[in-house]
Amino acid sequence: MAKQYKYQLEESQIPTQWYNIAADLQNPPAPPLHPGTGQPVGPDDLSPLFPMGVILQEVSQERYIDIPAPIREAYQNYRATPLYRAHRLEAELGTPAHIYYKYEGVSPVGSHKVNTAIAQAYYNAEEGVKRITTETGAGQWGTALGYACQLFGIELKVYMVRVSFEQKPYRKAMMNVYGADVVASPTDSTEAGRKILAEMPDTTGSLGIAISEAVEDAATRDDTKYSLGSVLNHVLLHQTVIGEEARLQMEMAGETPDVVIGCVGGGSNYAGLAFPFMRERLAGTSSMRFVAAEPASCPTLTKGSYAYDFGDTVGLTPLMKMDTLGHDFVPPAIHAGGLRYHGMAPLISQLHEEGHIDAVAHGQVGVFEGAVQFSRAEGILPAPESAHAVRSAIDEALKAKEAGEERVILFNLSGHGFLDLGSYERYFAGELEDYEYPADRIEEALKGLPVVATA
Numbered sequence: 001m002a003k004q005y006k007y008q009l010e011e012s013q014i015p016t017q018w019y020n021i022a023a024d025l026q027n028p029p030a031p032p033l034h035p036g037t038g039q040p041v042g043p044d045d046l047s048p049l050f051p052m053g054v055i056l057q058e059v060s061q062e063r064y065i066d067i068p069a070p071i072r073e074a075y076q077n078y079r080a081t082p083l084y085r086a087h088r089l090e091a092e093l094g095t096p097a098h099i100y101y102k103y104e105g106v107s108p109v110g111s112h113k114v115n116t117a118i119a120q121a122y123y124n125a126e127e128g129v130k131r132i133t134t135e136t137g138a139g140q141w142g143t144a145l146g147y148a149c150q151l152f153g154i155e156l157k158v159y160m161v162r163v164s165f166e167q168k169p170y171r172k173a174m175m176n177v178y179g180a181d182v183v184a185s186p187t188d189s190t191e192a193g194r195k196i197l198a199e200m201p202d203t204t205g206s207l208g209i210a211i212s213e214a215v216e217d218a219a220t221r222d223d224t225k226y227s228l229g230s231v232l233n234h235v236l237l238h239q240t241v242i243g244e245e246a247r248l249q250m251e252m253a254g255e256t257p258d259v260v261i262g263c264v265g266g267g268s269n270y271a272g273l274a275f276p277f278m279r280e281r282l283a284g285t286s287s288m289r290f291v292a293a294e295p296a297s298c299p300t301l302t303k304g305s306y307a308y309d310f311g312d313t314v315g316l317t318p319l320m321k322m323d324t325l326g327h328d329f330v331p332p333a334i335h336a337g338g339l340r341y342h343g344m345a346p347l348i349s350q351l352h353e354e355g356h357i358d359a360v361a362h363g364q365v366g367v368f369e370g371a372v373q374f375s376r377a378e379g380i381l382p383a384p385e386s387a388h389a390v391r392s393a394i395d396e397a398l399k400a401k402e403a404g405e406e407r408v409i410l411f412n413l414s415g416h417g418f419l420d421l422g423s424y425e426r427y428f429a430g431e432l433e434d435y436e437y438p439a440d441r442i443e444e445a446l447k448g449l450p451v452v453a454t455a
């Protein structure tokens, strides 16, 4: 029989509902706390920042949530995304493992992020919001939200981490194409930015700092709301279209994954693929393994603490119980591969704490080596972030080879790396070094965790 490489769904098979894993957790999630009072936050506390449609999803316990028609229509532009069997990579590795990957790089902006950007722009537009602020690191999120805001006629201001603003001019240009106003963070136009600049005039910026600025901008203007591209429950919810499609596609392939892999920055693309497969594990009827791959230079799950922390650097956001490296964390500028956030989605953190998700940290040299090997076999150029998942998938396939086992591996290829070729060039020039974030600096940063009187 001829080998099948690609599994495609019909338009009618695009999911009509998102899957909310909050309904199936074994333990109740720790509530987010107000940064001032330390009390659990309610919907009203969040309303200066988010539209009510999004807030209700953030706290929802419904297992399935209908996807509104205008969002499904926008999804039809690029969904369902393809699932591939990596026959050529398997042959190259000489592994008995079957490797499958779901490819989100076919979206107009080149990553999964647009799945939630469209949903968030829609709920804002529904409630009459005219302007949105956000932060972006490598620029993928700002690009996705720029496109989504265009679709729904909303103005967008992006606070872009300074080091990326300087190193990734094409991402900035792409946001400008979609009509977004992009500034290098920290700026001197917010109180948060001025405070950071007074303390650290030469800072390269961080996601935590950029979030402080975007949140302050939104909270101080009536016509503006704020939007976050990862971490929060509603963002992970929107991404579950990935896993719901992948389930159908794995059925077409006649296989069930033994292990489901993804890279984690804030945790959204991985949750999107993994959560729909985790239902059975949480119900106790499956022992499928789940592996989250992160960079050794920002080792949130493998080296962080599971504790309440702020989502931003200045301390404007609610406190969330999550794996964190401390909100003061500034990633090393040497790091090429994205995934730089100090915290992790509370849902991913809890499932990691409960033993449902294993975490691995990769050095960046091995990550790019795996990405190049993957590209030469499969043709697709992974985003450096996605390359962490590629590395983990290759490692799993090599372990299967050693054990002589036919393992089924599924991973998420969250985006393409066409705008990250500078990092590939640095890899080929031998300029990338492995950098493990020093244990004593993590310990130092964790001393700055807010003290919370837990009940």
Ligand SMILES: *Cc1c(COP(=O)(O)O)cnc(C)c1O
Residues within 6 Å of the ligand: 111, 112, 113, 140, 141, 229, 230, 231, 263, 264, 265, 266, 267, 268, 269, 270, 338, 339, 383, 385, 386, 414, 415, 416
């Ligand atoms: C932003 C991004 C990530 C990391 O964010 P998550 O919320 O962890 O998914 C991973 N891959 C790509 C391509 C990205 O743009």
